[in-house]
Amino acid sequence: MECLLKTTSSVRFGSIHHPCECPANEACPFSIMSLFKRKAASSLETLALAKVGETVRKRLSADPGVYRIPLDDLEIFGVADFFSAEECAKLMAIVDSVARPSPTYSGTDASGRTSYTGDVDPFDPFVLMLQRRIDDLMGIDPSFGETIQGQRYAPGQEFRGHYDHFLPSQPFWDAEQKRGGQRSWTAMAYLNAVEEGGQTEFARVNLSIPPQPGALLIWNNMKPDGTPNANAMHAGMPVVRGTKYVLTKWYRSRPWH
Numbered sequence: 122m123e124c125l126l127k128t129t130s131s132v133r134f135g136s137i138h139h140p141c142e143c144p145a146n147e148a149c150p151f152s153i154m155s156l157f158k159r160k161a162a163s164s165l166e167t168l169a170l171a172k173v174g175e176t177v178r179k180r181l182s183a184d185p186g187v188y189r190i191p192l193d194d195l196e197i198f199g200v201a202d203f204f205s206a207e208e209c210a211k212l213m214a215i216v217d218s219v220a221r222p223s224p225t226y227s228g229t230d231a232s233g234r235t236s237y238t239g240d241v242d243p244f245d246p247f248v249l250m251l252q253r254r255i256d257d258l259m260g261i262d263p264s265f266g267e268t269i270q271g272q273r274y275a276p277g278q279e280f281r282g283h284y285d286h287f288l289p290s291q292p293f294w295d296a297e298q299k300r301g302g303q304r305s306w307t308a309m310a311y312l313n314a315v316e317e318g319g320q321t322e323f324a325r326v327n328l329s330i331p332p333q334p335g336a337l338l339i340w341n342n343m344k345p346d347g348t349p350n351a352n353a354m355h356a357g358m359p360v361v362r363g364t365k366y367v368l369t370k371w372y373r374s375r376p377w378h
């Protein structure tokens with residue numbers, strides 16, 4: 122059977138070679154079948170992201186211990202003293218034990234994140250207990266959550282402006298689709314106070330949050346309709362004096378593995 126796309130591929134895909142022999146060949150990323158499947162999967166994912174957006178928004182809004190930062194164009198909440206001083210101290214020691222120079226997903230721009238980072242042991246009973254507390258606060262099925270990441274910033278270190286969610290143009294998009302899909306909510310905890318610098322800045326909505334020990338910050342990387350929210354762009358500003366410790370937990374549109 123003649124491949125319909127092959128006849129137009131020089132126009133649509135430049136000189137990209139594809140092995141497609143037939144429009145229904147699912148193995149070929151350019152076949153009509155593949156394009157159709159990707160479109161359908163993406164619509165389903167948008168629906169799932171809108172749903173998890175709504176679930177978490179309703180749950181957090183009904184919780185008297187949660188404060189919604191009043192912004193029209195970004196859903197962002199804060200909880201003071203989510204972790205106790207003892208828990209923060211224990212968590213900082215855990216971060217020290219796992220933190221290595223950060224690999225980032227920023228590809229060639231490796232300078233995006235200069236802090237030290239590492240996954241905490243998800244089977245550690247103490248970590249499990251705290252993770253359950255975050256899952257329960259959010260009301261998200263624990264299987265959707267990634268392993269908690271710990272980060273430590275020394276003076277001069279930062280995490281430049283970025284999105285936590287993935288973009289289809291990124292080289293790891295396909296791999297992440299298979300590992301649980303798009304990121305929905307981020308929950309980030311500050312473990313200590315920083316003498317100077319280290320704020321989390323959401324530049325597009327003019328929001329700058331200084332680290333407060335034990336506080337949890339939660340934001341939706343998607344808009345209520347389940348599509349990515351450009352206003353969720355944020356940065357960990359350079360630490361000027363002191364050391365900054367944070368924990369980050371990301372949730373996906375499907376179970377993560």
Ligand SMILES: O=C(O)CCC(=O)C(=O)O
Binds near residue numbers: 319320321
């Ligand atoms: O350290 C911060 O304030 C931001 C961290 C962050 O954006 C992340 O871990 O994705």
Ligand SMILES: [Fe+2]
Binds near residue numbers: 283284285355
């Ligand atoms: Fe981030």
